[in-house]
Amino acid sequence: MPVVRYEPDAERHIAVITIDRPEARNAVNQEVAERIEEAIDDVEARDELWVTILTGTPPVFCSGADLKEVARGNVKSLWTEKGGFAGLVRRERTKPLIAAVDGPALAGGTEILLACDLVVASETATFGIPEVRRSLVAAGGGLFRLGRRIPFAIAMEWALTGDSYPATRAAELGLVNEVTAEGKALEGATALAERITVNAPVAVQLSRSVMLEGTWADESEGWARSREAGRVVSRTNDFTEGLTAFAEKRPPRWTGS
Template sequence: MDVVTVTTNVPHVAVVTINRPDARNAVNGEVAAALDAAVKQVENDPDIWAAVLTGAGGTAFSAGADLKEVSKGNIDSLYTKDGQFAGFVKHPRDKVWIAAVDGFALAGGCELALACDMIVASENSTFALPEVTRGLVAAAGGVYRIVRAIPRALAFELIATGERLPAPRAAELGLVNRVVPQGEALAGALELAQKICANAPIAVRESLKVARQALDHDDDALFDMGLEAQERVKVTEDFREGPLAFIEKRAPQWKGR
């Protein structure tokens, strides 16, 4: 059984699934290597414009690091050169990634969700960084990405207490894009992905490339980045197609080139 699967049943959208439901989709070395390979597959396929990351089973998105492997001294196997933890949290990615969370996203699982661009969660889902309850640090991005995603004081509380944040409250705080009925996170994420894929894919990627750096640079630097992104878009076929489709009163036919 593959511990990570990649399917492309929806046009231009890949679904990447962590497939260890009996282990609450915890990350071991095999998952890390397979997820690293899945990211490369998605990012290198010009026909894929967006990706959804989810966990199998409907109970857990991911419980994070497999503590059985950690206790055996195999923690290094949970990291890859390009992606770091789970082969994902630091992996270079240009395309849109949406986390579809059904159930709980804990510790490294929460960090996987935080590393995505957007999150769709079922109403029964919860998010938590409980590392401090085990004498650990949420060092795979959790301790700073959560602070960027929700109000500072509340982020500090979650980090310091390890308490769980229910999906409806997470949505109120801006951590989650959409809350859907239990069991429908994947369907909700695919719906969002399809709306994104109705737009020019290169323009989306270039826009998000700048947006992801919004908290890292000043206005002048970001303004220049936006201009540079526009210059890269201007040489594409899609740059000409958008205005032409508007003039001809028809839906644009994006090529992604």
């Protein structure tokens, strides 16, 4: 049985990646890392796929690294050369990625969602980086990314205590975009993806890029990246289509070109 399910829907422009190891709390092993990387490769290569959702088979989103593999000394097998841990956390991407979190997303599970652009979580979701409780460190990006997403003092508390926190608290801190009812995270993430796919895909990708690269840069760099993004998008067919559709008072028909 596959440990990761990949379901691209070209008509809706959405792909869903599901970690499917419920018997192991969706822990990341070598096969999970490799299959996630392959799925992201396919999304990035296909012009008709505009948004990706990453989720896990309930009742857990992802419990992080498979500690049995860690105990055997196989830590490197959980990382890929291109994507890092889970084939994802160091991966360079151009298209939005939404985490749909039902149940715990702890340790590497929290680091996976920190590599995503948006997070929809059900009321059963919990978050945290408890590595210190096992004499480990959160080496998948959690120790520097968490403080970029939530207040630094709170991120430090999470890192040093190893405590876990509910979805409502994560939402208060800005880590989660939306909290849904139990079992509805994927549904909520799909609705959010559909709100994105009504927009011009190249403009979305460029906007994502400028947000990521410009938010922590100085203003001169932010202006430069914004101008370049404007130049690139103005040369696309969708730029003309957007203006034409507005003038004709009809929905635009995006091609991604």
